[in-house]
Amino acid sequence: CVTRQFATAKESSLFDPLDTFADRHIGPNDHEVEHMLSKLGYNSMDSFVDAAIPTPIRLSESSVSDQTIPSLSESELFKRAKALASENKPFKSYIGMGYHNAVVPPVILRNITENPAWYTPYTPYQPEIAQGRLESLVNFQTMIMSLTSMHIANASLLDEGTAAAEGMAMAFVSSSSKRSTFVVDKGVLPQTIAVLRTRAKGFGIKLAIGDVSELLGEPSVRSDLCGVLLQYPDVNGQVKDYSTLVESVHAVKGVVVVATDLLALTMLKPPGEWGADIVLGNSARFGVPVGYGGPHGAFFACSEKLKRKMPGRLIGRSRDAMGKLAYRLALQTREQHIRREKATSNICTSQALLANMAAMYAVYHGATGLTRIAQKVHGFTKVLKSQIEDFGYSVDNDVFFDTLTVNASNVQGGAQVVHETASRANINLRKIDDTRVGVTLDESLATADLIKLINIFGSAASASPVSDIQLTEIDKSYIPTNLQRSSEILPHPVFNTHHSETEMLRYIHDLQSKDLSLVHAMVPLGSCTMKLNSTSSMIPLTWPEFNSIHPFAPEEQVQGYRKLLKELEVDLCTITGFAACSLQPNSGASGEYAGLTVIRAYHESRGEAHRNICLIPVSAHGTNPASAVMAGLKVVPIKTHQDGTLDLEDLKAKSEMHKDNLAAFMITYPSTYGVFEDGVQDACKIIHDNGGQVYLDGANLNAQIGLTNPATCGGDVCHLNLHKTFAIPHGGGGPGVGPICVAQHLAPFLPSHPLVKTGGDKAINAIASAPFGSASICVISWAYIKMLGGNGLSHSSKVALLNANYIAHRLSGHYGLRYKNVKGRVAHELLIDLAEFDKSAGLKVMDFAKRLQDYGFHPPTCSWPTSTAMLIEPTESESLDEIDRFCDAMIQIRGEVQQIIDGKQPKENNLLKNAPHPMSVMVLPEDQWERPYSRQEAAYPLPWLYERKFWPTVTRIDDAYGDLNLICDCPSVEEMTS
Amino acid sequence: CVTRQFATAKESSLFDPLDTFADRHIGPNDHEVEHMLSKLGYNSMDSFVDAAIPTPIRLSESSVSDQTIPSLSESELFKRAKALASENKPFKSYIGMGYHNAVVPPVILRNITENPAWYTPYTPYQPEIAQGRLESLVNFQTMIMSLTSMHIANASLLDEGTAAAEGMAMAFVSSSSKRSTFVVDKGVLPQTIAVLRTRAKGFGIKLAIGDVSELLGEPSVRSDLCGVLLQYPDVNGQVKDYSTLVESVHAVKGVVVVATDLLALTMLKPPGEWGADIVLGNSARFGVPVGYGGPHGAFFACSEKLKRKMPGRLIGRSRDAMGKLAYRLALQTREQHIRREKATSNICTSQALLANMAAMYAVYHGATGLTRIAQKVHGFTKVLKSQIEDFGYSVDNDVFFDTLTVNASNVQGGAQVVHETASRANINLRKIDDTRVGVTLDESLATADLIKLINIFGSAASASPVSDIQLTEIDKSYIPTNLQRSSEILPHPVFNTHHSETEMLRYIHDLQSKDLSLVHAMVPLGSCTMKLNSTSSMIPLTWPEFNSIHPFAPEEQVQGYRKLLKELEVDLCTITGFAACSLQPNSGASGEYAGLTVIRAYHESRGEAHRNICLIPVSAHGTNPASAVMAGLKVVPIKTHQDGTLDLEDLKAKSEMHKDNLAAFMITYPSTYGVFEDGVQDACKIIHDNGGQVYLDGANLNAQIGLTNPATCGGDVCHLNLHKTFAIPHGGGGPGVGPICVAQHLAPFLPSHPLVKTGGDKAINAIASAPFGSASICVISWAYIKMLGGNGLSHSSKVALLNANYIAHRLSGHYGLRYKNVKGRVAHELLIDLAEFDKSAGLKVMDFAKRLQDYGFHPPTCSWPTSTAMLIEPTESESLDEIDRFCDAMIQIRGEVQQIIDGKQPKENNLLKNAPHPMSVMVLPEDQWERPYSRQEAAYPLPWLYERKFWPTVTRIDDAYGDLNLICDCPSVEEMTS
């Protein structure tokens, strides 16, 4: 049957919409579903699903259906989104506090933010097909290193608050003599302090918050000091000379952590030049919209001596097999999935897309452009100060970059009248107290905006309005010489070349052309759920009504957002079977940490604060033990059987052994081996019987929707990865959203926020800087859920199961599939074990992965959760054609392997060991070819590759060389010309 | 100096905006400009420009400056565009008359319409680097052939009106015995009739408009009949069985031309099945926004026997040198630049981008989806009819697809009250007369829209409102069996595969990856001005306030558009030095035709209708003589000297010889040889002295802005290509906008429109279907002009001149540059002659062009205006780096040529003759390589190619084979599986 029908073609009434999203989201249509079912030996989807999922945990059809979650067509969704958007009021906010109105260069907006080739790829674990975004992330690191004057920087963290918490943890673990007091200056952002409070508790760190000089004077503080956190400039705009203070901290071996602002650093002496050990902040004002709080890329830099303790992903330079410069993720041993319970950070998904936007912003503006922008912002701030002083206001901070703390005590009406006047002009200023008003300027102000702002202060002081002809530039300097930057910024060629839009466009497209993403082929990464990220769900995201809202804007301005977020929370509760939800965590790992912290608070509320044991199966994702440790829990591993199932005996034994101190059990379901195993409810019961709570890692929720749910399985709390199951694109390594859903008894403990009311009445402190985390991209998941509706959601999960089982079926006989359920079925992903080929042919998992690149596929997840295996997850969005193409490639590779096994190809020089084969290898002269196979066999092993070939741009990358010669910035002028 | 500055870096005040567009639009910065000037031996830009442009025609600095055209920064532009947008009121229009509310699939909007990789390439003259959009255009042709059931279809025309005019011209020239009456049914769209009136006059065709059956009964008509034009369904919605009528037309050897609607053809018997010879229409309702009239892709199909007379571009299948299927422009001999004055069509730029959108819409929906949409639209129309008949209305047309002519004579208040009620609900209906109201439904209606529409009629008839539960589907058929379609639509695999968004996204990106565009490299096509198409100028285009407006919407709803279009007209007049402007023509060629028709009307108004001689230099673009012929003029060629300059003696002699009948002189300035020659004012004076008017072809206006202008040169009228000089992207072969500007005495004759007042008080008839042509993309040029401002515009022209002269300088000594002015300078482009290499090495222009592809460049314009030459135009947007890269490539190729000249490489088997070298050639086994050079030399002749390589996807294409075996649709199921 050649004529393709639609995925959900059904008899429908004339009055039903035609632009139903399920038809477009789900790959296989009804005929193809039938075909796959029949290959597997089922005559209905229901009988198939019954075989894959144990009966005891199945849900009734109606729990997730169009009754509980009605579906909207694509055009209905746009209308609804528009209606909600119109309930937001995008006032212009000069509130500051870490959030600015960013100006996104249009060429970046269209060609990165709105471009699936940039937003759909996964974290660059396969560097040979990811050199584009690796280069861009190196640009980000280089930019951070240059602006902060630090030795090394990572490729982004989740937000400024959690970055500060990472800094605190690094200070704590670096302090040789178990010192545990961490001093936080009162000038630090309040939301950062809230996140630190949460995190300090887990680690057992003592926070001392106040005037940092005073605190350092206290002997009890000095003797126990592990580090300090400073904000530069501080929340009130003041810029201080900390050099003496730094010396005094270093004198007692404390670590100096500085939160700072990238734009200010183009003019201010960078922390690296006055002794900071760790420098961090938010990069969003470099062209990333404020988006009601996020997502934004935080940055994190440190000194040479701390570099091997740095959290997050670090991109480094290495070389490929032909000696060519190549980028790759460096020091992967630091990643949480290796260090597990020895980790002090659980960061996994971070903010790659936003880091790329910020880096590209710097590429576009360059050193000259950034300096011009900074000078303008500062110049406007000086003009504002001078003008409002004429009206009778005074300014509390004498040294400033872009922020003034305006004192209105000499003005009748004080701060309140200023705010009222501003509000009438659709402007938000920072509310400090009755006399003081905060105002922070940014790149978005045109001269007309400045005049408007001046006249708001004027009008509140009953002065007559000024006009542009009255404005003059202020010569006087408000940055003392010792705080002025004298060192050069961004001398690297990449920041000084692509300044015309044409050049910028070509640079973006040049990088993009090196990367394999969902626009090319299936990215069957197990545990990552790389499904369609639909255009219709992405479009509303960049509307100003969603994009231009300050996270601390008054509630009456964000009614549309609040409704949308509430609807999302409710739908997620419907889907998980839980009672309440928090959208605050910015990644899965952050959700884990939040959930475990909620569990701890729950125990504490019942007088059981001592419960500190967390049972975790050995097969768990590395973030699980890391999160447990961060939440102050002790990890006790639980065995799994040879067939991958949980060892219930071991679980029972350990639960009973730790009965008095049992806090939680963390389990991934279906398991990380890709199977819905029996007995999950029994396992949970064992935990509950022993006083523990069950944390369900929702990474695999795509297998469950409408079929089972975490509550039914026996969980008390779960996180969801909206960037997996709910179609937020992975962004090449982030953003993510990791909300947690909890049972009723845990609802009171959901996280709070210091500036905006969130969470329950016994709320834990904040988990993230913004009250609703990465609010703007929640629009994507909201749209996804609304458009599929309950029926579409559960159909998606069924097809996800079917696609995986169909692959298992096609690969059987070719590859070993050790993990299935009693009925021979896998869940939404499958684990194939390649250990045998190491013995028979000397081949490792990586050899298979690199060879798949030659076939134009992104390799599946490698060597996790079993080191000799590949975890394959197709998702519901892949069509039968694509899945067959993938299976054909796998089977063809198996044939290539047989040649080696049979001795027809040598073990050290063959198609797999030499893979991938980039273009530069194809053109080698015959006397350098030296391979026992032809060029065609290397590049075009299957005929369809002649039509649709993706070329890796480098040969296999030498990780050992890169880790030995760790260089994490882009080449300098000298290197480029040498 | 490595640190790049900005293009227009200058001392500026703190209060000036930083996001100035000129900095981003112009490639070379001030340092680079200085560098280039010094290489050319000038110490200032002014002295350089003085050498390039003759003094007598220079303008004062102030004529195009920030005083006459103030500049807006990018953010100011957005604000202004938003303000104008908000003055448009996007009512929902059910006016029909050829314009519908289209639903653009989001995946197409983002990945084609808003994607520079799709919108920036040029017409696919270089098929080896254009297989993607060639395939897409073949899909368009296939779709048209299938839906109309015709033998062949072209790759789009400008709009339905001009397509009908092309049909009429084909009927006229096909009529063996000089018959000249063309019958037009009164059911044809009024705007089409207006365009036919204009065009008929030029050709001397007699139009007979009325009831076609009646007219055919008249003996005088029958005996002189060349053809008829029918509308199916007609403007009032009626669908008629024309089969008998067709027989009667064929009986007298007349040609049957049918204007039709693609969506209706999924349900109606297609014209090809009832004998039509030519079928045409507008494809916009297949996912192209209405955009206040355009741009839209018209389609044009004809029978086997007429195919070699078909106007426009035709894509055909051929094969490459390795025998692989490859697409290319077929039968290029039909293109106007070859046929010149023997042409009956001047179509050049057409509507490729819009044709691609429509084709992709069909790919996305497929046969099933299109039929579902048609059935829904028709089903809703039946429900509407039934409901309003209940209210007391009657419907005049008994057979219909989507349009009802509603008779309100039995309803109190009649049509007027219906319109008033609709208007209060922000809805436009078609105004026919006091009793009849037209209403046309489309895909965009949701059930709620239908109910709203029904209730408007209800309320106007004082009936009580209906709600959704009252609606029922109507079983009765309103399409008689003999008018129902029974044949299959779109069986080809491409229309039945890519229905999920993931598949669609990959198909779009797969095609895109085959095409070289401005996102990759310079496209230095002489006479085409491939400059930056900035994102900031593209963004407003897709706002609904610009995109969703019916061209016949009442004037009070389009105030924003009117102001914007007026501003554009005024700015274009400032730039050209003329008094008035018409934006109606949809391409340069259409502008030429409009301008010449205006000249004829002017002569006629002075009693000099006999003036019919048009002098045209032999070097003119092929559209010039073709347009002249279409305007009823006789072309007399004027010689040029050996050095490319106009032969003023010959001009004088011919002018005087034809003095009594001299109508016009058409000249391109600077000349098509890329030189500002002296004496243009003298030439124009000769014409004026002999009673003629001067038409200036503005294709080269990019050389002139602010430096000289057509009025100063002596012209009376010029067209501009907004898709060249004013930054509308070329779209891979269109859209275009070709406005004409005229001197005061010609202003009264500017084109009118039958439904919206445009043009002067002695206006000629319409040139295009829509009153303001392709209004929506005029937003791009408006933004471009406003953002550059006068200073930026003239700086752009200066840099365009400089870039071209710098290339001339670098290539001199390597290539022969025959055409320069007396001071040794070229204008904004340069012509290099390659004739010598044919003699010395057997190399043709095409060999150089194909070899440039291997270097990753789009070749310059080839073999025009001189068959042995290349015309190179860099534009101001290309940076010095890119220009140097191009020159390096040209020089390297010259070295490769020397090897052949020196006998070191054979004449028939060398790097140029075998070019381009796609990937499939690179992998040939050694025994098939058979080339006297290495693979590296073939693919990576210069080192930077290792970093930035674009691969042609096929080897050189065999045009002869393709033209002999003309196949213009995509492979069918059978071919795919055989």
Ligand SMILES: Cc1ncc(COP(=O)(O)O)c(C=O)c1O
């Ligand atoms: C099973 C599992 N748990 C947790 C995570 C962590 O999620 P995130 O990367 O969003 O922090 C992942 C990530 O892939 C995962 O696969």
Ligand SMILES: Cc1ncc(COP(=O)(O)O)c(C=O)c1O
């Ligand atoms: C000199 C000249 N005149 C006229 C035209 C026709 O313009 P259009 O393609 O917009 O019809 C062209 C197109 O390239 C041209 O180069």
Ligand SMILES: O=C([O-])O
């Ligand atoms: O990102 C993961 O570690 O799976």
